[in-house]
Amino acid sequence: MFVRVPPERPTAGLRERKKLATWQTIRSAANELFDRDGFDAVGIDQIVAAANVSRSTFFNYFPTKEAVVFDVAPATVERWREILAARPAEEPLWEALQAVLLEYVGTFADYMVRVHRLKISSPALMASSRDHSDRFWGELGAWAARREPTAEPLSMALTLATVQTVFNTAFAHWEPDAGIERCLELLRRGFAQAGAGFAAPGRTP
Amino acid sequence: MFVRVPPERPTAGLRERKKLATWQTIRSAANELFDRDGFDAVGIDQIVAAANVSRSTFFNYFPTKEAVVFDVAPATVERWREILAARPAEEPLWEALQAVLLEYVGTFADYMVRVHRLKISSPALMASSRDHSDRFWGELGAWAARREPTAEPLSMALTLATVQTVFNTAFAHWEPDAGIERCLELLRRGFAQAGAGFAAPGRTP
DNA sequence: ATCAAGATTGGACTCAGTGCAAGTTTTGCT
DNA sequence: AGCAAAACTTGCACTGAGTCCAATCTTGAT
Numbered sequence: 001m002f003v004r005v006p007p008e009r010p011t012a013g014l015r016e017r018k019k020l021a022t023w024q025t026i027r028s029a030a031n032e033l034f035d036r037d038g039f040d041a042v043g044i045d046q047i048v049a050a051a052n053v054s055r056s057t058f059f060n061y062f063p064t065k066e067a068v069v070f071d072v073a074p075a076t077v078e079r080w081r082e083i084l085a086a087r088p089a090e091e092p093l094w095e096a097l098q099a100v101l102l103e104y105v106g107t108f109a110d111y112m113v114r115v116h117r118l119k120i121s122s123p124a125l126m127a128s129s130r131d132h133s134d135r136f137w138g139e140l141g142a143w144a145a146r147r148e149p150t151a152e153p154l155s156m157a158l159t160l161a162t163v164q165t166v167f168n169t170a171f172a173h174w175e176p177d178a179g180i181e182r183c184l185e186l187l188r189r190g191f192a193q194a195g196a197g198f199a200a201p202g203r204t205p
Numbered sequence: 206m207f208v209r210v211p212p213e214r215p216t217a218g219l220r221e222r223k224k225l226a227t228w229q230t231i232r233s234a235a236n237e238l239f240d241r242d243g244f245d246a247v248g249i250d251q252i253v254a255a256a257n258v259s260r261s262t263f264f265n266y267f268p269t270k271e272a273v274v275f276d277v278a279p280a281t282v283e284r285w286r287e288i289l290a291a292r293p294a295e296e297p298l299w300e301a302l303q304a305v306l307l308e309y310v311g312t313f314a315d316y317m318v319r320v321h322r323l324k325i326s327s328p329a330l331m332a333s334s335r336d337h338s339d340r341f342w343g344e345l346g347a348w349a350a351r352r353e354p355t356a357e358p359l360s361m362a363l364t365l366a367t368v369q370t371v372f373n374t375a376f377a378h379w380e381p382d383a384g385i386e387r388c389l390e391l392l393r394r395g396f397a398q399a400g401a402g403f404a405a406p407g408r409t410p
Numbered sequence: 411a412t413c414a415a416g417a418t419t420g421g422a423c424t425c426a427g428t429g430c431a432a433g434t435t436t437t438g439c440t
Numbered sequence: 441a442g443c444a445a446a447a448c449t450t451g452c453a454c455t456g457a458g459t460c461c462a463a464t465c466t467t468g469a470t
Contacts, residue, residue: 015436015447022448043425054450059427094403128332158374158395159403165370169363190363197402198299198364220416220467227417248456259419264458 020074023061026051030068035114039069039122066128069118072111072135079107080136084143093148097163098191100140102184109180116176137164166190225279228266231256235273240319244274244327271333274323277340284312285341289348298353302368303396305345307389314385321381342369371395 029051033042044065048058062068083103087096105112119126141160148156170186234256238247249270253263267273288308292301310317324331346365353361375391 013437018436019448044427045425055427056450056452057448060448063427065426092404154374154378154391154394155398157378158371158398161370161374162367162399162403165366166363169359169366173359173362186359189359193360193363194367194399195402195404197400197404198367199297199400199402218468223467224417249458250456260458261419261421262417265417268458270457 022053022057024073026053026058026061027068027071031114034069034118039065039118039125064128066125069115069125070129070134076108077135077139080104080139083107084139089147093144093151093159094195096147097140097144097159098188098195101163101167101191102187104136105183105187106180109183112171112183113176113180116171116174162194166194227258227262229278231258231263231266232273232276236319239274239323244270244323244330269333271330274320274330275334275339281313282340282344285309285344288312289344294352298349298356298364299400301352302345302349302364303393303400306368306372306396307392309341310388310392311385314388317376317388318381318385321376321379367399371399 026047030042030047033046033050044055044058047068048055051058062071083100087099091099115129119129137160140163144156144160145151166187167190170183170190174183174186231252235247235252238251238255249260249263252273253260256263267276288305291308292304296304320334324334342365345368349361349365350356371392372395375388375395379388379391
């Protein structure tokens, strides 16, 4: 009669299962509508009608309309962490970041393409994407801070922000029809430029 | 009877003068309220009441509530252009950008401090600042493109975005009470890091 | 003085997001 | 099994930003 950790936990409680189910229902209903009509043209009311939940429930799960685009499943977060954990400890931070980003884009190519198409269709989404954009950047920041505890905050923040800038810039210049390989190519070029420094575009004088 | 450019144009027509006056009235009324109560706590209705104009007029001048914070007077735009025009043509782009930014911050220190304080007080402002944030970035981009017409788009876009990232990062780590010199110091450090490249934090292996 | 262009206004409307009180379901405990 | 607390859902009333439009007033030129 000690701690007695739950012996059978196939999907961890009816409650949580239902919650995840509702989350998915809302999410996929919304995304179908978004893909069909564009982000701006779809209202909350349409979403909740399609998902058979109340307006209130929608806002229980997603704080904003944008969140329904960017929010990710727990399984996805696990996948991020695997990617992060896979980097060898002795690898220099910049290289590790670059490797992580490339793998991230490769792994979640479908998500990237979908979000990118939506962004193009909607100024509002495009604007808000930087902000609560994926929790991924938060995770990445925490990981980097853990990995490099002695780095000074400004330098670390700038490095991470630059990674994000490289990512965003590459993405902005990428046409989804060109395939994910093209996106990776643009990313690599961006990383090369930022890695080498902006003071010396061609060579060192 | 040719083009007949306006011979006397001291302040260019009553109409335009009035327009500018209204713009200023709304703007300063709004900013007084913002400074006093914080951005989020002030509603459009309060602003228009304080400025003695109608709600409709407000939206004639400013597309959003945020715009009233970021919008700048024509005179300010002139000042930007002077700063940009002052860079010698043979100066390397990165150095020119750095010099411009430092001068910009020094020149508009008051504006920077004010906006920064507001941003701190309001998540909403903080979020939207990247987007329609000052028209300054647009001007800077156009200037850079004119200056370096042969540069490839991705590289140029990344350079400019990085400048903006340096700026934002320095700003985020700056406490206004520390004085504008501190802000410039942070900017210089950011530019040094980005200029030297992120691949080699300490030295080249 | 007149008239068209431009500026201002009020008011009705949409839509995202908040707050709350009342109902329903799940869970843990006995 | 039974029951009470915790968690989830729902409806409803509300705020506040932003759009649209038709009516009215102001300015500039003839």
